[in-house]
Amino acid sequence: MRYFVHIGYNGLKYNGWQKQPGVMNVQGVLEQALTQVLKTPIFINGCGRTDARVHASQFFFHMDVEQPWDFDLIFRMNKVLPANIAIFDIIPMEGMQHARFDAVQRSYDYFIHTYKNPFLNGLSSFYLLDKLDFDKMKQAAAILPNYKDYRAFCTSPDKYEHTLCYVKSASLSVDENGDHLRFQISSNRFLSKMIRIIMGQLLKIGKGVLSVEEFESYLINNKTPELITPAHPEGLYLSKVTYPYLNLPPRQQFSSILQIQADLSWQRL
Structure with missing residues (x-):
């Protein structure tokens, strides 16, 4: 069975x-x-x-x-x-349903903190940054569902049969002090290091070293950035997997330090 x-x-x-x-x-x-x-x-x-x-x-x-x-x-x-x-x-299960091939949507969360915090070590990615341009980062994140081909944001696109990903939603949230960020994205599939590459590009936008227009041009032209800088892995969570026949709520206690705070006190940009 x-x-x-x-x-x-x-x-x-x-x-x-x-x-x-x-x-x-x-x-x-x-x-x-x-x-x-x-x-x-x-x-x-x-x-x-x-x-x-x-x-x-x-x-x-x-x-x-x-x-x-x-x-x-x-x-x-x-x-x-x-x-x-x-x-x-x-x-x-009643039949031979497949955990990988039957999934219709996957959602990820990426957490960042911008000050050294030993209690978030390994649970969130630490970037010593201030004065990030959250509005520009928000604009770039909002662009993502408009595009289907994510070849530009993949470390090895040629290993895939195709690089199409149907991104349903993408958003940024920040806490009231502006020192915790949460990036959320949902799609039917993701490519190798795709989310971490996108997050790395969003941080460049926040720091003012990459424009929103340049970011979008990668998606328009399927052009890989000259320098790919994936964000750190520690802040990334696969947070929700949905099937046509199975849609369980996640056990949020697993990352409660981050998620409960996000649910209660963070503002979506």
Whole structure:
């Protein structure tokens, strides 16, 4: 039988989601734990691939298990797994739904703080900046849903069959003191390092070294910037994955220091 598993993880100590030899990865840790607990080899398919040191406050994978278990699998897995990975729900599926290919929308949050804060270390990206032009950054973010081809904002576009991404929304928020930023973007798919590249460009706009017109010209002409400077990975969260048949709210407690503050005290630009 096929199961969808709803999880969250702090990716700071991992070299991304995807299983690969010789490095710590989230997929490998989960497969090892499931194989140990269920006492049979388990292989899983994730809803996407996060980069090294990137987090997921909502993530799904599917697994096929022939024999049902007669114990609390969520409880036992959360005891076996390290503290930086949590299982929230295990959902039996009627057919052979696919965690990656069936997802119709993915949403990401990117958090920045502009002063040194040891309590946000690893949860938000630290940039020692002041007097950012939030209005110009807002203008650039608002442009994104108008374009479909994101070849310009990808580290290796030629590895894809196509570089079309249907961005549904993109916005910036800032807290009342102006020293915490939150970038939110939703699309059917994302390319390699696409969000971090966009965030890096938005920061350049905020600092006045890149104009909104130059930013848009990359999208118009499918031209990659001469210097690609992806933003730090630590502030990026895969925060929502939506399926036609499954739309669970994220467990916001996973990044509550940031998200609850954002929900209560931040102003959308």
